[in-house]
Amino acid sequence: MLKLIKFLKPYRLIICAIVLLVFIQSLSQLFLPGLMADIVDNGIVSGDINYIFNVGLVMILVTLGGTICAIGASFLASKTAIGFGKQVRSSLFTHIQSFSLNEYDKFGAASLITRTTNDIVQVQMVVLMMLRMMFTAPLMMIGGIIMAVSRDPQLSMVVFIVMPLLVLTITVIAKKGLPLFKAVQTKLDKLNRVMRENLTGIRVIRAFNRIDHEQNRFDVANKDLTNTAIKVNKLMAVAMPLMTLLLNLTAVATIWYGSFRVDAGSMQVGDLMAFLQYIMFIMFSLMMVSMMFVMIPRAMVSADRVSKVLEVEPKIKDPETKNNPKKKKGHIEFKNVSFYYPGAEKPALSNISFSAKPGEVTAIIGSTGSGKSTLVNLMPRFYDVTCGDILINDVSIKDFSQKHLREKIGYVPQKALLFSGTISDNIRYGKDNASDEEVRHAAETAQALEFISDMKDGFESEINQGGVNLSGGQKQRLSIARALIRKPEIYIFDDSFSALDFKTDAQLRKALKSETKDSTLLIVGQRVSSIMDADRIIVLDQGKIAGMGTHKELMESSEVYQQIVFSQLSKEEIA
Numbered sequence: 001m002l003k004l005i006k007f008l009k010p011y012r013l014i015i016c017a018i019v020l021l022v023f024i025q026s027l028s029q030l031f032l033p034g035l036m037a038d039i040v041d042n043g044i045v046s047g048d049i050n051y052i053f054n055v056g057l058v059m060i061l062v063t064l065g066g067t068i069c070a071i072g073a074s075f076l077a078s079k080t081a082i083g084f085g086k087q088v089r090s091s092l093f094t095h096i097q098s099f100s101l102n103e104y105d106k107f108g109a110a111s112l113i114t115r116t117t118n119d120i121v122q123v124q125m126v127v128l129m130m131l132r133m134m135f136t137a138p139l140m141m142i143g144g145i146i147m148a149v150s151r152d153p154q155l156s157m158v159v160f161i162v163m164p165l166l167v168l169t170i171t172v173i174a175k176k177g178l179p180l181f182k183a184v185q186t187k188l189d190k191l192n193r194v195m196r197e198n199l200t201g202i203r204v205i206r207a208f209n210r211i212d213h214e215q216n217r218f219d220v221a222n223k224d225l226t227n228t229a230i231k232v233n234k235l236m237a238v239a240m241p242l243m244t245l246l247l248n249l250t251a252v253a254t255i256w257y258g259s260f261r262v263d264a265g266s267m268q269v270g271d272l273m274a275f276l277q278y279i280m281f282i283m284f285s286l287m288m289v290s291m292m293f294v295m296i297p298r299a300m301v302s303a304d305r306v307s308k309v310l311e312v313e314p315k316i317k318d319p320e321t322k323n324n325p326k327k328k329k330g331h332i333e334f335k336n337v338s339f340y341y342p343g344a345e346k347p348a349l350s351n352i353s354f355s356a357k358p359g360e361v362t363a364i365i366g367s368t369g370s371g372k373s374t375l376v377n378l379m380p381r382f383y384d385v386t387c388g389d390i391l392i393n394d395v396s397i398k399d400f401s402q403k404h405l406r407e408k409i410g411y412v413p414q415k416a417l418l419f420s421g422t423i424s425d426n427i428r429y430g431k432d433n434a435s436d437e438e439v440r441h442a443a444e445t446a447q448a449l450e451f452i453s454d455m456k457d458g459f460e461s462e463i464n465q466g467g468v469n470l471s472g473g474q475k476q477r478l479s480i481a482r483a484l485i486r487k488p489e490i491y492i493f494d495d496s497f498s499a500l501d502f503k504t505d506a507q508l509r510k511a512l513k514s515e516t517k518d519s520t521l522l523i524v525g526q527r528v529s530s531i532m533d534a535d536r537i538i539v540l541d542q543g544k545i546a547g548m549g550t551h552k553e554l555m556e557s558s559e560v561y562q563q564i565v566f567s568q569l570s571k572e573e574i575a
């Protein structure tokens with residue numbers, strides 16, 4: 001929790017104003033019982049109407065002042081707490097943007113969403129409560145004790161007997177509550193995860209008739225969360241009446257013991273009434289503290305979950321001095337690159353070395369899971385190499401700023417992903433300031449023009465989130481257009497033609513050839529027919545290079561390549 005306090009720094013002055021307002025409000029409240037005692041003891045007893053009227057007027061003014069201060073403090077506290085929540089959310093979002101895929105994988109999308117939303121709201125609520133109560137409670141308690149003791153030290157013993165009981169109750173509740181609050185947040189994560197999988201996997205779920213199964217999975221997660229939440233609420237349900245009972249018992253004890261003292265003439269009736277109010281102030285303050293003790297552990301759990309994300313030091317960082325050599329363009333060199341996924345025993349890639357230059361097409365082929373995507377994902381530094389180095393234009397990719405590095409690359413992912421917005425928005429995602437003509441040209445090269453023109457609003461047609469209203473092949477072509485519009489030094493096509501029919505595939509490759517002739521191309525492919533013409537084919541087998549060369553060379557030298565070729569092409573096609 002303390003780690004998030006720094007986000008309150010910009011509100012220092014406002015917090016000082018809140019403290020001042022709360023101080024005045026507390027003083028006014030502490031002042032009132034004394035005035036009331038004076039009315040009873042001096043006004044009512046002696047029947048002095050003028051005195052009652054004057055002191056009554058002072059009481060009204062004091063109350064009015066106190067109320068204005070309370071409203072002001074509430075307003076400022078809300079403003080501060082909401083601003084604090086906004087700041088934390090924004091920092092968390094920015095920080096998550098700097099994560100490498102390793103760090104994303106560590107938390108998972110569902111948990112990151114819960115932490116950015118629900119957890120921050122929990123902390124924000126407690127900040128609001130603390131701003132209101134953290135200063136009021138001690139002020140009222142200390143003030144109440146001083147006033148009570150000054151009125152009647154002997155009667156004050158009642159408070160000192162009840163206080164330890166109340167503190168004990170609060171401690172027990174806090175101790176029991178903390179693990180439950182932790183569990184609630186984790187279970188909320190789980191519920192979010194199930195919900196997310198359900199929403200994203202809706203087609204598979206329906207196609208496999210797994211709606212009941214998913215319903216069960218959701219019910220289990222929902223029940224689990226509900227049961228824990230019920231336990232928390234049960235605890236709270238016991239806590240509040242218990243405290244009220246203690247409060248009322250204290251009042252009864254005070255009146256009972258006080259009546260003896262009034263009877264004996266050691267205390268006046270007005271003093272007893274004032275004393276009773278002070279006792280109530282003290283007990284209410286303790287209740288406020290107990291509420292804080294109940295809410296704070298919950299917020300601490302949430303704050304801890306938020307801090308855990310903020311504390312992660314992104315492994316992939318920009319260098320101190322940024323390199324951006326202009327002399328060479330598009331030269332790639334992999335030098336003995338090996339890569340392990342975190343926690344993996346076996347490397348996903350080992351000892352990969354090759355180089356490529358502009359105008360060349362390097363194709364990567366291999367069975368599923370052989371490491372093709374992993375290899376190309378190392379180029380934009382989605383992950384950092386474990387050993388070896390990757391150079392672009394003779395400079396290690398670690399020496400470029402991530403922004404510069406990624407500007408050089410036009411990346412087309414294996415799974416085409418589009419954003420909500422229009423078709424032209426999605427193509428412009430590759431280059432913000434692209435003209436309409438550039439957008440059209442990129443779409444034409446990506447063989448997307450025809451289907452875009454067939455759409456009602458052409459380039460201004462709306463795409464739903466994730467591109468669900470487009471076919472797989474249409475999405476792939478748009479994500480190719482998005483990369484083409486950048487005119488980068490290096491293109492990475494990660495199995496990006498898989499959803500295209502042979503005719504479109506062939507047309508696209510032909511169009512790409514002239515468009516990308518000055519760039520270096522890395523193409524991950526499954527179909528031999530579409531990579532046969534590459535200048536260099538890298539055959540991957542279990543993360544290792546099993547052969548490298550042209551189609552002709554590999555047909556003579558690489559057994560793995562031959563197996564792939566024979567499994568896909570007929571003798572005539574090979575010849």
Ligand SMILES: Nc1ncnc2c1ncn2[C@@H]1O[C@H](COP(=O)(O)OP(=O)(O)OP(=O)(O)O)[C@@H](O)[C@H]1O
Pocket residue numbers: 105341342344348366367368369370371372373374375414
């Ligand atoms: N995020 C990840 N965390 C851990 N292991 C991973 C991760 N992504 C891939 N792997 C593992 O790394 C290996 C190589 O995966 P990769 O996706 O690079 O293969 P691929 O050749 O591209 O496969 P495909 O042709 O099926 O796309 C696989 O064994 C896979 O299980």
